[in-house]
Each structure stands twice: as C-alpha cells, then as structure tokens.
Amino acid sequence: MEQLIQQLVNGISLGSIYALIALGYTMVYGIVKLINFAHGDVFMVGAFIGFYSITILDLGIFPALLISMAACALFGVLIERIAYKPLRNATRIAALITAIGVSLFIEYGTIYIRGAQPEAYPNGIVPLKSIEILGVKISGQSLLILAVSIFLMILLQFIVYKTKIGKAMRAVSHDQDAAKLMGINVNNTISATFAIGSALAGAAGVVFGIYYTKIEPLMGIIPGLKAFVAAVLGGIGIIPGAMAGGLLLGVIEALVSAAGFSLWRDGVAFVVLILILIFRPAGLFGKNVREKV
Amino acid sequence: MLKINDINVYYGNIHALKGVSLEIHPGEIVTLIGANGAGKSTLLKTISGLLKPKTGEILFEGEHVAGKVPQLIVKRGISHVPEGRRVFANMSVEENLELGAFLRKDKKAISEDFEKVYGLFPRLFERRRQLSGTLSGGEQQMLAMGRALMARPRLLLLDEPSMGLAPLLVKTIFRIIEEINQSGTTILLVEQNANMALSIASRAYVIETGKIVATGTAAELGQSDQIRQAYLGGH
Ligand SMILES: Nc1ncnc2c1ncn2[C@@H]1O[C@H](COP(=O)(O)OP(=O)(O)O)[C@@H](O)[C@H]1O
Ligand SMILES: [Mg+2]
Numbered sequence A: 001m002e003q004l005i006q007q008l009v010n011g012i013s014l015g016s017i018y019a020l021i022a023l024g025y026t027m028v029y030g031i032v033k034l035i036n037f038a039h040g041d042v043f044m045v046g047a048f049i050g051f052y053s054i055t056i057l058d059l060g061i062f063p064a065l066l067i068s069m070a071a072c073a074l075f076g077v078l079i080e081r082i083a084y085k086p087l088r089n090a091t092r093i094a095a096l097i098t099a100i101g102v103s104l105f106i107e108y109g110t111i112y113i114r115g116a117q118p119e120a121y122p123n124g125i126v127p128l129k130s131i132e133i134l135g136v137k138i139s140g141q142s143l144l145i146l147a148v149s150i151f152l153m154i155l156l157q158f159i160v161y162k163t164k165i166g167k168a169m170r171a172v173s174h175d176q177d178a179a180k181l182m183g184i185n186v187n188n189t190i191s192a193t194f195a196i197g198s199a200l201a202g203a204a205g206v207v208f209g210i211y212y213t214k215i216e217p218l219m220g221i222i223p224g225l226k227a228f229v230a231a232v233l234g235g236i237g238i239i240p241g242a243m244a245g246g247l248l249l250g251v252i253e254a255l256v257s258a259a260g261f262s263l264w265r266d267g268v269a270f271v272v273l274i275l276i277l278i279f280r281p282a283g284l285f286g287k288n289v290r291e292k293v
Numbered sequence B: 001m002l003k004i005n006d007i008n009v010y011y012g013n014i015h016a017l018k019g020v021s022l023e024i025h026p027g028e029i030v031t032l033i034g035a036n037g038a039g040k041s042t043l044l045k046t047i048s049g050l051l052k053p054k055t056g057e058i059l060f061e062g063e064h065v066a067g068k069v070p071q072l073i074v075k076r077g078i079s080h081v082p083e084g085r086r087v088f089a090n091m092s093v094e095e096n097l098e099l100g101a102f103l104r105k106d107k108k109a110i111s112e113d114f115e116k117v118y119g120l121f122p123r124l125f126e127r128r129r130q131l132s133g134t135l136s137g138g139e140q141q142m143l144a145m146g147r148a149l150m151a152r153p154r155l156l157l158l159d160e161p162s163m164g165l166a167p168l169l170v171k172t173i174f175r176i177i178e179e180i181n182q183s184g185t186t187i188l189l190v191e192q193n194a195n196m197a198l199s200i201a202s203r204a205y206v207i208e209t210g211k212i213v214a215t216g217t218a219a220e221l222g223q224s225d226q227i228r229q230a231y232l233g234g235h
Helices: A002-032 A039-055 A061-087 A092-114 A140-162 A164-174 A176-181 A186-212 A221-234 A239-258 A262-279 B040-048 B070-076 B093-100 B107-120 B122-126 B137-149 B167-182 B194-200 B218-223 B225-231
Strands: A131-133 A136-138 B002-011 B014-024 B029-033 B055-060 B078-081 B155-159 B186-191 B203-208 B211-217
Touching: A002 A039, A002 A136, A002 A140, A002 A164, A002 A186, A002 A221, A002 A239, A039 A061, A039 A092, A039 A186, A039 A221, A061 A092, A061 A186, A140 A164, A140 A186, A140 A239, A164 A176, A164 A186, A164 B093, A176 A186, A176 B070, A221 A239, A221 A262, A239 A262, B002 B040, B014 B029, B014 B040, B014 B211, B029 B040, B029 B167, B029 B194, B040 B070, B040 B078, B040 B155, B040 B186, B070 B078, B078 B137, B093 B137, B107 B122, B107 B137, B107 B167, B122 B137, B137 B155, B137 B167, B167 B186, B167 B194, B186 B194, B194 B218, B203 B218, B203 B225, B211 B218, B218 B225
Parallel strands: B029 B186, B029 B203, B078 B155, B155 B186
Antiparallel strands: A131 A136, B002 B014, B002 B055, B203 B211
C-alpha cells in the first residue's frame, strides 16, 4: 500500500512536468491550430539555460527558473515569428513539416554549439526538505516540482481568465476575424501565447533537471511526445484538459511501473494515445463534435 | 462622414467589388440592399479593414483609411457587427462586452457604456454571466450589437442583423437600431430584408454582382418599380 502511494507521488511529480509542457502544446494549438513539434526542444533549451544559470552564473534555483522562463519565452516568440508566421495561411501539412524541421534544427543546433555530452544538475540545490506523510516519503525535489507547477498553473489560469491579454488569447483562438474587429492585434496575441507556453516549457525543463538530474540535447523528444499525448488526452486546445491529461499520464506511467512492467512505461503513453483517438478523439474534456470535412 | 471612391476588391482573381462608390453623412441611416452574393459583406469588411481594396480610396472624417488594419479603424470610430453575429461563444456575455471596449482605457466611461448597453438590451443584463454560446439567435444579435457599441463608434456597420430571426424579434432589433441612431451614431445597414431596411433608412444603395446599380432616398427607392420587383417581393 505504501509502495503504491509512493508510486502515486512519483506519478504526480512526473505528471506535473508533462502538464507544464502539455499546456504550451494546447495553447498554441488552440490559437494557430498547429502542433508545435519543436515545443519539446524548447523544454530542453530551458533545462540547459537553468543548468548554466546554476553552474556558471552561480545562481539559486528560483533565479535560474526565472531566467530560463524568460529566455524560453523569447525563444518561443522568435520561433513563431521566423518559422511559423510566414506559413500562417499555408496548408497544415506545410506548417507541421516546418515544425519538425525546427525541432531537428534546435536539437542538432544545440549539439553543434555545445556537443552531445550530457550534464548533471548539481545535488543539494533544492531548498526544501523531504517530508514524510503516513509513512510515505516525499522528496524535496517532488515538493519543489509540485509547488512550482501548482503555482504556475494558478498563475496561468489567472492570466487566461482575468487579464486583458488572456481574454484576447481566448478571443483570437475562437474567431480571429471577430477578434480583429474588437481591435485586438492578432499577431501580438499569438506571440504572447508562444511566449507563455514556452516559458512554461522552460520551467518544466528546469524542474525536470532538478528531479532527474541528467540533461542532454535530445532529452526533449520523449517528454515532448508524451506531453503531446497528454494534451490530446485532455482535449487539444483545452487548458484544464492539458493539466488533467498530464497528471493522469504521469500517474498511469507510475502505476504501470509499480505493477512490475517498468519496461513498458514509455510505451503506455502511446497505447493511451491510440485508445483516446479510437474512443474519444476530442479528449476527456472536449466536446465530441464530428469534424466537418 | 464616410466617403468611398471607386474601390475594387478581389478574392484571389474573383473581382468582388467593381468600382464601388458610396457616401454617408453624419447622423444618417444608410442601407445597402442586394441579393445573396452581391458583395454587401465584402464592402463592410473592406471598410472595417478585414479586406484591403486593390484600388480606390476610403475616407473617414477626412482621413484615408483604406488598407489600414482593423485595430486602427476601430480606434478611429468605426465598429462592425459581422454577418452571423460571431459572438465569442466560449465567453460570458459580460466578457464579450468587455472585449468590445478592448482598445479603450477610460474605465469610468466604459462602465457608463455597460449601463447604456444593458439599458438598451435588458436581456443581456439578465444573462450577463451566461456563456454567450448558450444565447438564442436574437440575444446573440443583441450581444453582437452591444459589443460593437462598447467601442463608442461614431459609425456602426450592421451586416444583416435580422437574419434568421422571428418577425417579432426583427421588429425589436430595428426599433433598437433607430434608437442607437437617435442617440447620435451614424449607421450603415446591410439587409436582405429590404422592406424593413427602407422603412428606417434615410437613403439607400442597391448593389448587384459587385456594382452599385441604384441609389436615392429610401422613399424614392421604395417607390421604384424596378426595385420593388427585384427586392421587395413585387407588391
Ligand atoms: N472568402 C471568399 N473567397 C472567395 N470568394 C468570396 C469570399 N467571400 C465572398 N466571396 C465571393 O464574393 C462575392 C460577394 O460575397 P459577399 O460580399 O459575401 O456577398 P453578400 O454579403 O452580398 O451576400 C460572392 O460571389 C462570394 O462568392
Ligand atoms: Mg453577406
């Protein structure tokens, strides 16, 4: 029983990382209907920026987190302006292929700049102590992940539902022309969406590094794909769906491990993807409307 | 107030507006009538900046606005209520109205305008917390008009406000359009319901396949045999 709860705690920690990445996928999809396959690589870049901030600039976790988020926000905006904006009226497949190209470019660009060797986040940088509840030990790293992701998700909800830019984002994702008629600058709103989604991926990169220690230039691929599955699971384009989908996927993976099938852990996400596409293509939080063809 | 000189608008190589000219004076209700596909919506979209004319000019209060982005045009004082209402269905009535005032910073005047819009459309006040996607067609039309008024336009463009509404509601909507006009907003009204439109307009233009084919006072056009045959059911 304790074993099970321990696995649940691990699952929720991992799931929060998926959720943070999935939010960027879902927000970008919601507004430009593009699966930004380079998003997992922004997560990787965030992990490295956090790493260098801690080791080279000698900063604490929270300043490193902020720097990584800010840098990734800027990076996300650049990716959109340079790679995606010129294709906004192109076919979806052209945009998708471009996204894959951007992803490869970032991965191998990173290897070109700093080499392919992995790095390890230093130990003992987490200011939180582990705690024990009912015989279950929750590590300081887990607590940090939970605290950071809960805080960021609440902040995101606030931005999306209460601020002017959040309302503009929702308006643009619903109807671009109607949003323009309100005087909303659609380009800036799309940039803001990329900035916010990428900042969340940057934060996820840093907490991932703190939790799993090892980071390397191709580390974004698998978490990126799984976060994509999480976004589809919750209903692509739906913000609470991405949060729930991420947490659920993390917990499912942990339970599969706990049941003794840890070799299947990475595969299970894709089984989930196939099942959801067959039985509930709009996702758990989506309205199941038939797509008009 | 608004002067359109010889504009040409294309969708790819479809020539949708062919040398259209039109003029609106302050305080008027001008109606633009024409059959489906004649180019009415295209003209409104060109005025509000969603489409750019290839040639020709649009002057609003003496300033050139052709080809300007919608943002600037809203700011100058033109609001467009699009065909099919296009409310933000995923947001509440109140949020839709807030978005109408997106470019304004005068908080106090904005809350006055909320009062005004709720006064004009009490139904919207009752439903202010409801998602606008759950409103009836008539209520959505009221919301689309209220949302446009939240920008404090001096010129209001209305694209088929009566479309799909029951006759009683159509009457209500037209009465409100007159009220909006009487409180000082100039109106360009696009309608297929030509009878109703001519009954509240001072002047009218008739558009056919991208060209203005007739213009005059609403009374003149209402008398014209040709117009009655084509647009008023021939009575
Ligand atoms: N997005 C578009 N792409 C291509 N052609 C269009 C588009 N929108 C309208 N048209 C064409 O332009 C003409 C005028 O359309 P529109 O302005 O919508 O007419 P109305 O509002 O009078 O019914 C029609 O022939 C229509 O088929
Ligand atoms: Mg039309």
